[in-house]
Amino acid sequence: MPELPEVETVVRDLRPLLVGRRFTGVWAGPLALRKPWTRGWERRLTGRRVEAIRRRGKWIVAEMERGDRLVVHLGMTGQLTVAPAEAPTKPHTHLVFDLDEGAGQLRFRDVRRFGSATLFQADEDVEAFFRAAGLGPEPFGLDAAYWRQRLAATARCLKAVLLDQRVVAGVGNIYADEALYAARLHPARIASGMGAREADRLRRAVETVLNRAIERRGSSIRDYVGGAGQKGEMQTEFRAYGRTGEPCPRCGALIERVRLAGRSTHFCPVCQKKEVHHKDKKGTKKSHGLKKS
DNA sequence: ATAGGCGCCTGCTGGC
DNA sequence: TGCCAGCAGGCGCCTA
Numbered sequence: 085m086p087e088l089p090e091v092e093t094v095v096r097d098l099r100p101l102l103v104g105r106r107f108t109g110v111w112a113g114p115l116a117l118r119k120p121w122t123r124g125w126e127r128r129l130t131g132r133r134v135e136a137i138r139r140r141g142k143w144i145v146a147e148m149e150r151g152d153r154l155v156v157h158l159g160m161t162g163q164l165t166v167a168p169a170e171a172p173t174k175p176h177t178h179l180v181f182d183l184d185e186g187a188g189q190l191r192f193r194d195v196r197r198f199g200s201a202t203l204f205q206a207d208e209d210v211e212a213f214f215r216a217a218g219l220g221p222e223p224f225g226l227d228a229a230y231w232r233q234r235l236a237a238t239a240r241c242l243k244a245v246l247l248d249q250r251v252v253a254g255v256g257n258i259y260a261d262e263a264l265y266a267a268r269l270h271p272a273r274i275a276s277g278m279g280a281r282e283a284d285r286l287r288r289a290v291e292t293v294l295n296r297a298i299e300r301r302g303s304s305i306r307d308y309v310g311g312a313g314q315k316g317e318m319q320t321e322f323r324a325y326g327r328t329g330e331p332c333p334r335c336g337a338l339i340e341r342v343r344l345a346g347r348s349t350h351f352c353p354v355c356q357k358k359e360v361h362h363k364d365k366k367g368t369k370k371s372h373g374l375k376k377s
Numbered sequence: 378a379t380a381g382g383c384g385c386c387t388g389c390t391g392g393c
Numbered sequence: 394t395g396c397c398a399g400c401a402g403g404c405g406c407c408t409a
Contacts, residue, residue: 160403196386254403
């Protein structure tokens with residue numbers, strides 16, 4: 085569920101609730117998450133203060149005093165929230181951290197258990213972990229050359245490239261579709277066949293879509309909530325994702341759904357042309373006015 | 378090396 | 394009403 089905007093919202097919500105607080109008790113349920121929980125974690129975390137919390141791609145990193153790093157991934161249905169200690173614990177809650185000074189509890193809930201929580205000893209270990217996974221750069225402020233180069237280097241379709249966390253970290257299925265729609269690029273286009281201008285359209289569309297989603301506090305379709313438990317609003321602004329059979333907001337053609345890179349993919353078959361237009365040679369720069377009727 | 382497919386989990390929805 | 398296939402915001406492992 086959570087892509088970069090959702091994870092960013094969680095981190096921003098949690099920051100004032102967690103930073104400076106101490107874990108006074110730690111509990112883990114019996115069901116395993118995606119990665120085995122670190123041996124001796126209760127002892128290492130109990131009594132420790134949270135110094136900072138940050139995001140990297142779709143990962144959440146809580147920086148603990150004395151160097152330990154708690155690294156959380158929300159998978160598809162993960163929720164990381166602070167709640168009052170007396171609030172009922174919902175089903176599928178797998179980790180609970182008691183906070184000092186009546187600040188409540190940090191709780192990790194995850195119905196499908198595709199999420200994970202891992203304890204590292206130091207920042208260097210977290211960085212080594214991200215490096216081993218090949219985690220790519222954050223998608224903001226990248227130069228055009230980076231996109232052009234990464235797209236040129238692969239014969240995969242655009243949808244697959246956007247979902248690849250090694251190319252750019254943080255884009256998932258929703259925002260891949262929304263960015264391709266905004267850039268008017270067909271998701272099945274082969275990445276290496278992109279022109280420089282198209283590559284730059286995609287670069288800008290990814291940034292624009294993600295920034296807008298952060299402003300709207302992410303998308304809540306089913307499970308997603310921010311760090312204080314409230315839903316996001318971006319789902320009301322989807323142009324392509326989940327709108328199969330509805331009219332395209334730009335041209336009125338019906339949004340189609342196909343399967344690409346193993347994922348449901350939504351696009352407008354008219355605005356997002358599969359074949360490249362060769363008409364933008366020199367003279368006809370502003371030819372987009374022609375596609376009326 | 379790289380690209381595609383499957384499995385991991387649970388819950389919900391739509392069609393028969 | 395009931396059942397079951399299909400689907401879901403992600404990722405890692407296996408194979409060709």
